[in-house]
Amino acid sequence: MSPRILGAASPFILTIFVFLFLAVALFIGLGQPPFQTLAVLVQFAVGDSYSLSQTMAKTTPILLCALAAAVPGRLGLISVGAEGQLHAGAIAGTALVLLAPVWPAPVLIPLMLIFAAIGGAIYGYIPGLLRARLDVNETIVTLLMNYVTVLLVAALVFGPWRDPASQGWPATMQFPPNAVLPALPGSRIHLGLLLGLVAALALHIYFNHSRWADKVRILAGNRKVGETFGLSFGFWVMVLMSVGGALAGLAGISEVSAIQGRLQQSISLGYGLTGFLVSWLSRHQPLIILPVSLCVGGLVAGSDALQMFAKVPAASAVILQGLLFAAALAVPGLLARWRKAQ
Amino acid sequence: MPESLVQFAGVTRRFGDLIAVNNASLDIRAGEVLAILGENGAGKSTLMKMLYGLYPASEGQILLDGAPAKISGPADAMRNGIGMVFQHFSLLPALSVRDNLLLSWPKTPFWKSHRNARTDDVLTSLAELAPQIDPERIVSSLSVGEQQLVELCKVLNINARLVILDEPTSVLTPAEATRLHGFIKQLAGRGVAVALITHKLADVEACADRIVVMRRGSVVDIAERGARSMAETVALMMGQSVDRTLRPPPAFGRTVPRLVLENVSAQRPDMSLQGISLSIAAGEIVGVAGVAGNGQALLAEAVAGVEPLTAGDILLDGVSIARHTPFEAVSTPLGYIPEQPRDNGVVATMSLARNLALRDLAQGKRATGRHANLLERFNVNPPDPAKLAGTLSGGNVQKLVIARELGIQRDAILACYPTMGLDLAAIEMVYAAMFAQAASGAAVLWISEDLDDLLAGSHRIAVMREGRLVALLDNDGTLSREAVGALMTGMTETEAAA
Numbered sequence: 001m002s003p004r005i006l007g008a009a010s011p012f013i014l015t016i017f018v019f020l021f022l023a024v025a026l027f028i029g030l031g032q033p034p035f036q037t038l039a040v041l042v043q044f045a046v047g048d049s050y051s052l053s054q055t056m057a058k059t060t061p062i063l064l065c066a067l068a069a070a071v072p073g074r075l076g077l078i079s080v081g082a083e084g085q086l087h088a089g090a091i092a093g094t095a096l097v098l099l100a101p102v103w104p105a106p107v108l109i110p111l112m113l114i115f116a117a118i119g120g121a122i123y124g125y126i127p128g129l130l131r132a133r134l135d136v137n138e139t140i141v142t143l144l145m146n147y148v149t150v151l152l153v154a155a156l157v158f159g160p161w162r163d164p165a166s167q168g169w170p171a172t173m174q175f176p177p178n179a180v181l182p183a184l185p186g187s188r189i190h191l192g193l194l195l196g197l198v199a200a201l202a203l204h205i206y207f208n209h210s211r212w213a214d215k216v217r218i219l220a221g222n223r224k225v226g227e228t229f230g231l232s233f234g235f236w237v238m239v240l241m242s243v244g245g246a247l248a249g250l251a252g253i254s255e256v257s258a259i260q261g262r263l264q265q266s267i268s269l270g271y272g273l274t275g276f277l278v279s280w281l282s283r284h285q286p287l288i289i290l291p292v293s294l295c296v297g298g299l300v301a302g303s304d305a306l307q308m309f310a311k312v313p314a315a316s317a318v319i320l321q322g323l324l325f326a327a328a329l330a331v332p333g334l335l336a337r338w339r340k341a342q
Numbered sequence: 343m344p345e346s347l348v349q350f351a352g353v354t355r356r357f358g359d360l361i362a363v364n365n366a367s368l369d370i371r372a373g374e375v376l377a378i379l380g381e382n383g384a385g386k387s388t389l390m391k392m393l394y395g396l397y398p399a400s401e402g403q404i405l406l407d408g409a410p411a412k413i414s415g416p417a418d419a420m421r422n423g424i425g426m427v428f429q430h431f432s433l434l435p436a437l438s439v440r441d442n443l444l445l446s447w448p449k450t451p452f453w454k455s456h457r458n459a460r461t462d463d464v465l466t467s468l469a470e471l472a473p474q475i476d477p478e479r480i481v482s483s484l485s486v487g488e489q490q491l492v493e494l495c496k497v498l499n500i501n502a503r504l505v506i507l508d509e510p511t512s513v514l515t516p517a518e519a520t521r522l523h524g525f526i527k528q529l530a531g532r533g534v535a536v537a538l539i540t541h542k543l544a545d546v547e548a549c550a551d552r553i554v555v556m557r558r559g560s561v562v563d564i565a566e567r568g569a570r571s572m573a574e575t576v577a578l579m580m581g582q583s584v585d586r587t588l589r590p591p592p593a594f595g596r597t598v599p600r601l602v603l604e605n606v607s608a609q610r611p612d613m614s615l616q617g618i619s620l621s622i623a624a625g626e627i628v629g630v631a632g633v634a635g636n637g638q639a640l641l642a643e644a645v646a647g648v649e650p651l652t653a654g655d656i657l658l659d660g661v662s663i664a665r666h667t668p669f670e671a672v673s674t675p676l677g678y679i680p681e682q683p684r685d686n687g688v689v690a691t692m693s694l695a696r697n698l699a700l701r702d703l704a705q706g707k708r709a710t711g712r713h714a715n716l717l718e719r720f721n722v723n724p725p726d727p728a729k730l731a732g733t734l735s736g737g738n739v740q741k742l743v744i745a746r747e748l749g750i751q752r753d754a755i756l757a758c759y760p761t762m763g764l765d766l767a768a769i770e771m772v773y774a775a776m777f778a779q780a781a782s783g784a785a786v787l788w789i790s791e792d793l794d795d796l797l798a799g800s801h802r803i804a805v806m807r808e809g810r811l812v813a814l815l816d817n818d819g820t821l822s823r824e825a826v827g828a829l830m831t832g833m834t835e836t837e838a839a840a
């Protein structure tokens with residue numbers, strides 16, 4: 001490898017090493033054999049086809065939520081609303097399925113996805129509108145709005161949408177087969193992943209190679225200059241917030257349709273926040289978000305399995321994620337400072 | 343020989359392949375005012391930023407009190423009694439003047455309150471230097487000149503032994519500049535060393551003890567004041583001699599109104615424009631004179647379509663170009679040189695080529711090749727289209743914006759302090775470009791604080807005070823500096839003379 005590529009890659013390599021070091025320290029602290037536990041973690045993430053399928057299943061919502069944060073992030077907006085938008089999409093998509101459960105799959109599935117995307121988009125549009133017109137901080141609004149749809153899902157599944165046949169379990173009816181996203185046979189790798197991949201590539205092209213790419217870049221770099229030359233900051237805030245919301249909405253409905261099979265509470269394991277962190281780690285670059293979400297998806301799947309099969313507490317999955325993010329945020333900065341001092 | 347406080351010994355600083363400062367040696371002595379002159383991009387700011395700890399030197403050494411200085415950042419510099427006021431300000435615009443001063447004051451107690459008497463100490467230098475500024479005002483409502491003064495107070499408050507001022511007078515009115523000169527001399531009298539980066543020979547005349555001239559990164563001359571004539575100094579700076587005479591475009595028949603302001607009114611928290619009406623003909627140059635902070639900035643942004651009007655309209659060849667609501671998208675057809683171009687005129691994270699093509703890019707068009715020779719034509723240094731605009735020196739950012747705005751023929755031009763921070767050769771070039779535009783039919787609205795230049799270069803002079811046009815004068819050769827100055831301040835001429 002040329003020194004230049006090595007120089008560019010060194011923050012990543014170092015981040016992984018620091019993370020492994022911290023993980024080893026954690027396992028020692030938990031009284032587990034560190035290297036063995038680490039090996040088991042890797043085994044559970046990528047060891048066999050089942051583990052791989054689990055990793056992909058976790059990657060999908062993380063990827064979509066990361067893109068949902070990255071799209072407004074390109075304009076310099078800080079949206080933490082993916083969690084709420086995910087639930088809004090889940091509600092909107094489920095509503096259609098409950099209304100028309102017998103429609104054939106070729107009609108129902110695309111419409112369900114569109115409904116979910118619109119649901120998420122509206123949920124992103126509202127904070128976008130408030131920011132554009134009244135200059136209300138989008139971070140606070142998206143944060144607060146998260147609680148609303150999460151609780152709305154609870155209200156729906158405990159109330160009007162509860163399946164009478166479920167004997168008290170708060171959930172909607174099981175989605176009929178014609179409302180379940182197609183998946184690779186025998187795995188949990190479903191259409192949502194493909195949507196995420198396509199979205200990432202499309203966004204990469206849009207933000208880097210399209211004729212409109214520079215509009216967003218100008219506004220992000222200097223709003224006043226953009227407005228001098230006829231760009232409307234408010235317009236782009238609303239567009240990008242809505243598009244981000246739509247992507248998170250897709251994450252919501254694909255969890256409901258392909259993984260859970262019904263709308264219920266806890267359809268998201270904090271994917272919104274995880275996606276937010278992935279997006280910021282990747283500096284809102286879709287092509288970097290792809291591998292980073294895969295790594296984080298593997299970590300989530302691996303540590304999930306770990307807490308079931310090894311003797312580590314349930315919280316260690318979250319702790320491991322935290323360690324990864326802490327390492328990824330701290331290492332490049334420290335490295336840059338160390339290089340500058342040289 | 344007076345003892346030296348700071349000594350640069352063969353200091354070099356590279357940015358990639360570019361040598362910004364080349365093997366510079368000089369010393370700064372306690373109690374002296376050291377003027378640093380040089381054309382745009384000569385390396386003046388970089389030299390001082392190394393002393394302030396913002397960049398490490400690539401080679402050579404900086405000695406402080408005779409020992410190698412260990413300054414790795416502004417905090418270290420301040421601890422060592424070195425303060426710097428930048429070309430590009432570092433105030434927090436949303437806070438009051440008082441809070442800004444408290445924030446950078448080492449002795450600020452944790453429990454700050456407005457009734458805390460100890461914090462009043464922070465205001466003493468403000469009272470001395472700029473008594474007209476109310477400490478409770480929000481910084482974003484101050485004029486550029488006033489912000490400059492607040493920056494200066496920040497530095498004075500740390501009891502600096504060495505004060506570095508990077509082009510402090512380029513945004514000050516003549517009266518403010520004179521007060522600053524007096525203040526600088528007073529500082530030097532107290533034993534403080536002052537390093538003064540400037541393009542204005544008036545600053546040098548007024549207060550410098552020694553003069554350092556830089557050219558292309560090297561220190562080419564160090565002399566006591568008076569040892570060289572100003573012409574010699576200028577020749578050293580430029581490597582050639584420049585004569586400084588404005589040649590305004592010829593008079594014209596004032597017939598076709600081109601840029602028309604009808605009862606223009608606009609509102610900001612601390613400033614309002616009240617019914618400004620003005621008609622500028624094709625080929626005419628109207629200069630706007632006024633003390634900083636009397637609504638010029640708001641007028642400029644209203645005319646450029648950045649600030650929405652509350653009443654009135656702005657017409658270019660009969661077509662409205664004003665913004666009426668905050669939400670509509672208006673692309674200004676004017677050649678618009680905003681004040682503080684680093685903040686208001688360029689996208690620092692984009693390349694020079696893209697910054698030149700901003701109009702196209704903002705409209706979703708591809709950048710075309712027609713901007714290719716603008717960098718050379720307007721002497722932007724380095725003329726490297728791939729360089730990021732944020733890495734240019736202050737004066738070169740200004741030239742970049744001017745290249746974009748004056749590089750092609752415009753119907754009308756709105757220029758705010760277009761020569762701010764430029765060296766003499768560049769000023770000449772900017773005026774030539776602006777006058778050439780007028781000569782081929784552009785209507786020019788030119789906001790400036792340099793009365794001499796306005797008097798030499800404009801056909802009519804509009805005087806602004808407190809958001810209104812208080813006078814519109816034909817510049818027929820009989821106008822005097824004093825008469826206009828009196829209108830600017832609202833005093834009668836005799837009061838001003840007294």
Ligand SMILES: Nc1ncnc2c1ncn2[C@@H]1O[C@H](COP(=O)(O)OP(=O)(O)OP(=O)(O)O)[C@@H](O)[C@H]1O
Pocket residue numbers: 357360361362380381382383384385386387388389429723724733734735736737738763
């Ligand atoms: N951070 C940076 N990265 C790359 N190049 C830089 C950087 N800072 C300055 N330069 C380059 O170094 C040279 C000297 O810049 P400097 O800001 O010191 O000039 P200056 O003498 O202060 O000019 P001016 O009068 O225009 O302010 C310029 O060519 C500039 O483009």
Ligand SMILES: [Mg+2]
Pocket residue numbers: 386387388429508735736737
């Ligand atoms: Mg400079």
